Ligand SMILES: Nc1ncnc2c1ncn2[C@@H]1O[C@H](COP(=O)(O)OP(=O)(O)OP(=O)(O)O)[C@@H](O)[C@H]1O
């Protein structure tokens with residue numbers, strides 16, 4: 001801006017500087033295209049009374065510009081197109097020069113005139129004709145500023161006015177300065193948007209790859225020929241075939257709820273879309289909410305950027321909400337709204353986001369009893385139970401023991417490269433009497449330990465001696481005459497609870513009737529963390 005030539009007073013100069021400061025600070029505070037356009041247009045209106053303005057961006061094919069933001073017009077004209085070279089806006093884009101035209105209302109059909117004027121002097125002077133965009137009033141005066149980044153055209157910023165015949169030169173320089181600022185901010189926002197989209201695409205691929213990795217499981221991978229299991233598998237097949245009904249999986253610890261959820265997803269039409277799971281007990285309420293629904297920038301102190309939640313990332317696929325019984329009543333209400341309306345809001349957001357997916361929920365708690373106690377919403381309970389599937393405990397289907405033993409024996413024999421071929425009939429009888437409080441997971445862990453320690457080709461009852469068929473006995477705790485080490489008992493109880501729950505501290509805590517921190521402290525005190533073996537996540 002040539003301030004000297006404009007002979008500004010000191011006051012005016014100070015105002016201009018303040019204006020530049022305001023707009024450049026605001027415009028650089030965001031990477032959001034819509035926000036940038038709004039800031040540019042609002043500043044122009046508030047500071048200079050330029051109430052009507054348009055921001056257009058160059059189309060990908062470079063042949064036309066499309067309106068991305070309009071301000072001050074009765075109808076929004078977003079998406080309207082202006083071909084390069086057409087009217088004042090199109091010409092400014094073609095010539096890459098600022099065009100200031102006036103007295104448009106009194107003249108008609110000036111396209112040729114503007115063109116020759118532009119060819120001659122590089123500016124349209126008071127001549128011009130804007131192509132009629134839908135919803136625009138009769139424009140009297142107009143300034144069109146090409147948005148350029150190192151000579152490359154990004155778009156056009158146009159201010160228009162119906163009540164004065166012509167904009168001043170000073171208006172032109174102000175609009176020019178704003179145009180320059182807007183050009184780089186818009187350019188950055190477009191780059192940011194492209195990166196964010198690429199990132200989102202990669203995230204989706206990664207999720208899909210993760211879901212697909214570790215082999216796709218199908219319902220046939222759920223082992224069990226007992227009547228109860230056949231019935232459950234029959235239901236799971238029906239569930240997989242119905243594309244979007246909500247499913248509630250119930251069953252004790254280790255009965256295969258995770259496995260069933262994954263099998264439903266992999267055997268449904270959604271198999272190629274993401275499968276995302278989250279354990280509701282693993283996170284505090286606020287974190288769980290933002291993991292599930294995402295959050296807007298600034299929704300809370302750490303929310304530096306907008307983040308998509310699992311529901312958005314899993315669009316088209318399946319979201320598995322494990323331990324749904326642990327979800328707070330507040331989040332239950334939000335989940336219910338999502339199930340009913342297929343819409344939700346990000347934390348701190350005001351717009352509804354719509355996605356299409358299937359929810360599978362699981363719990364080992366008695367939701368009906370929780371409803372009675374007021375700890376679980378009744379309406380959500382019925383909404384989730386559209387398709388309920390109960391996975392039976394292992395003690396009610398001991399007939400499946402032999403099949404499951406074979407499965408895990410083969411798996412660990414290969415993994416540990418040990419020549420363990422079978423289980424003796426005595427061992428099988430011993431296992432049949434055991435009540436399996438940890439169900440299939442406990443059996444799997446028992447076989448793993450037995451194969452690892454086995455010395456011969458056949459596993460006998462002694463290889464499973466850690467499992468006591470009497471279970472918990474009569475429940476009375478007896479103090480031996482010689483006394484005991486309380487720490488040792490505590491350590492063993494915590495170790496057993498962690499073992500039974502695959503080192504899930506929340507669940508272990510529940511088994512012991514203590515809270516998670518209590519278990520966490522003791523697990524670290526006694527060195528009871530999950531044993532890690534390279535190359536294989538432990539169940
Ligand atoms: N019927 C089955 N056939 C084969 N493997 C099974 C079966 N049921 C469970 N498993 C295996 O047992 C382990 C525990 O199962 P899973 O994690 O699915 O149980 P869960 O019901 O989700 O347990 P929790 O309530 O503790 O979350 C997994 O390794 C799973 O693959």
Ligand SMILES: [Mg+2]
Nearest residue numbers: 254257258322
């Ligand atoms: Mg589970």
